[in-house]
Amino acid sequence: MSLRSFSTSTAALAAKKASTMTKYFGRPSNNLLLGLVGLANVGKSTFFQAITKSTLGNPANYPFATIEPEKSLIVVELPKLDHYAQLFGSEKKLPSTLTIYDIAGLTRNASSGEGMGNKFLADIRQVDGLFQMVRGFRNDEIIHIENDVNPVRDMEVVNDELILKDLEYVETGLELATKSLKKPNVNRAVVDFELATLNRVLDTLYEGKKVISETWSEEEIELINSYNLLTAKPTVYLLNVSESDYLQGQNEFLEQVQAWMGQHCKDDKLVMVSVELESKLQELGDAERASAIPTIVDEMRSALHLVSFYTCGPKEARQWTVREGTTAPEGAGVIHTDLQKTFISAQVYKWQDLEREKAPLNEAGLKAAGKQHRCGKKYELEDGDVMVVKAAGGRTR
Numbered sequence: 229m230s231l232r233s234f235s236t237s238t239a240a241l242a243a244k245k246a247s248t249m250t251k252y253f254g255r256p257s258n259n260l261l262l263g264l265v266g267l268a269n270v271g272k273s274t275f276f277q278a279i280t281k282s283t284l285g286n287p288a289n290y291p292f293a294t295i296e297p298e299k300s301l302i303v304v305e306l307p308k309l310d311h312y313a314q315l316f317g318s319e320k321k322l323p324s325t326l327t328i329y330d331i332a333g334l335t336r337n338a339s340s341g342e343g344m345g346n347k348f349l350a351d352i353r354q355v356d357g358l359f360q361m362v363r364g365f366r367n368d369e370i371i372h373i374e375n376d377v378n379p380v381r382d383m384e385v386v387n388d389e390l391i392l393k394d395l396e397y398v399e400t401g402l403e404l405a406t407k408s409l410k411k412p413n414v415n416r417a418v419v420d421f422e423l424a425t426l427n428r429v430l431d432t433l434y435e436g437k438k439v440i441s442e443t444w445s446e447e448e449i450e451l452i453n454s455y456n457l458l459t460a461k462p463t464v465y466l467l468n469v470s471e472s473d474y475l476q477g478q479n480e481f482l483e484q485v486q487a488w489m490g491q492h493c494k495d496d497k498l499v500m501v502s503v504e505l506e507s508k509l510q511e512l513g514d515a516e517r518a519s520a521i522p523t524i525v526d527e528m529r530s531a532l533h534l535v536s537f538y539t540c541g542p543k544e545a546r547q548w549t550v551r552e553g554t555t556a557p558e559g560a561g562v563i564h565t566d567l568q569k570t571f572i573s574a575q576v577y578k579w580q581d582l583e584r585e586k587a588p589l590n591e592a593g594l595k596a597a598g599k600q601h602r603c604g605k606k607y608e609l610e611d612g613d614v615m616v617v618k619a620a621g622g623r624t625r
């Protein structure tokens with residue numbers, strides 16, 4: 229198999245600092261799982277239908293309309309993938325996927341069995357990130373289970389339920405870890421570390437704080453990730469407002485919600501959305517113009533510290549999702565484990581260099597213009613990169 233030749237080696241790319249990949253909460257994956265939480269009757273199912281372009285879910289103007297959790301793939305418009313498939317003349321497009329779960333609305337005491345929420349808190353334990361839908365619209369026709377519209381109070385109610393559920397998980401974890409100390413051949417140092425970390429998590433939760441709001445070491449994050457705690461999941465808050473508020477980019481509660489988040493969960497994201505409008509746009513089949521959905525998906529990807537790179541050829545254009553800070557060989561390893569081991573270098577095109585190119589792609593021209601970058605083992609992949617891996621044994625991908 230012939231290798232593509234590598235011409236330009238940009239000092240700037242090659243000199244990028246050594247991998248600084250840090251541990252993040254949640255997991256990177258080409259197939260993300262996301263959960264949708266919030267109080268009952270705040271617009272979750274209506275949003276779920278709009279974002280998944282499906283008729284699954286059960287929107288209705290009464291609390292606890294949703295009983296069975298629904299899951300569906302999100303159809304995300306991917307302008308970069310479309311553009312690349314066209315440029316490279318690819319027959320197929322393979323995007324990374326997002327799957328979202330719509331679950332029953334929560335109430336105060338959901339974690340101890342009130343309402344339907346408790347079972348579903350367990351159902352969404354495996355997700356990578358959470359959307360929390362918060363009601364920010366006034367409408368006397370739509371019942372509010374807490375009787376009045378007050379987003380900050382609602383966020384506290386929901387977070388308290390997530391915290392209480394996590395306390396259960398951590399207390400069980402502590403019991404098991406303590407018991408394991410009695411086993412023969414136990415690795416004391418490992419168990420001691422687990423106990424110390426879990427106790428710190430417990431203190432955080434007892435202070436009413438989400439696990440993700442504290443600072444943790446990489447080792448602690450790795451351990452906490454293995455417990456799938458709900459309050460350690462990166463969260464995007466969706467403030468559901470009226471159509472006119474959304475179009476004007478304002479809402480009477482916005483400032484207080486931002487202030488609360490600054491104090492309680494500064495790394496989480498906030499997006500204003502009008503579920504009412506999204507639902508109309510979906511019916512009109514005209515979701516692109518005013519829809520908040522692309523922003524919502526982008527914010528979730530950024531909350532999870534994800535970037536996408538692409539592999540493109542005549543057969544397929546494919547999106548791969550990895551963490552920020554992933555090096556070229558680590559990215560190659562996501563394509564195929566062997567490719568990481570035998571990695572020599574990568575040829576990378578940047579999105580900004582291909583954005584205005586037209587099919588068929590003039591690779592010789594790009595090469596002459598210094599836009600075909602040769603990247604070494606320390607190169608960190610950036611969102612939009614098109615990568616061709618050069619590996620030992622003449623393999624490319």
Ligand SMILES: Nc1ncnc2c1ncn2[C@@H]1O[C@H](COP(=O)(O)OP(=O)(O)OP(=O)(O)O)[C@@H](O)[C@H]1O
Nearest residue numbers: 268269270271272273274287288289292293294333
């Ligand atoms: N921005 C909005 N403005 C006005 N009405 C809205 C808005 N968002 C949602 N609604 C209405 O609120 C009601 C409840 O919506 P939905 O059933 O989607 O809530 P839910 O959170 O899934 O509830 P449950 O927890 O009971 O499953 C619906 O009648 C919906 O049309």
Ligand SMILES: [Mg+2]
Nearest residue numbers: 272273286294
């Ligand atoms: Mg619902």
